[in-house]
Amino acid sequence: MSAPLPGKPGPTLxxxxxxxxxxxxxxxxxxxxxxxxxxxxxxxxRKHGHRVSASTIRTYRRSLRDGV
Structure with missing residues (x-):
């Protein structure tokens, strides 16, 4: 099993x-x-069937940068 996403990803990611x-x-x-x-x-x-918005991705990246 691979490692989880770093930081605190939201439920969608x-x-x-x-x-x-x-x-x-x-x-x-x-x-x-x-x-x-x-x-x-x-x-x-999304083309591969995974529903996620660019906003969700940007929010996750921002949380990593800000150390949230």
Whole structure:
């Protein structure tokens, strides 16, 4: 089993991450943390059946930066 998302992800991201296959989790984690476009990441995830908004991704990233 892979490590959980760092910080305190909200329920949407936490659920989405737990539903992913381990190899896909690693890719998503890298994209969540690398500062790539939240809109693009949300679009790719939605295309693969995972409902998440760019706003949710930005909020998560902000919480990591702010140490919340």
């Amino acid at each position: 936490k659920r989405l991450y737990e539903e992913l296959e381990p190899d896909v989790r690693e890719t998503v984690l890298v994209r969540l943390l690398d500062g790539s476009s939240a809109e693009r990441l949300a679009l790719v995830l």
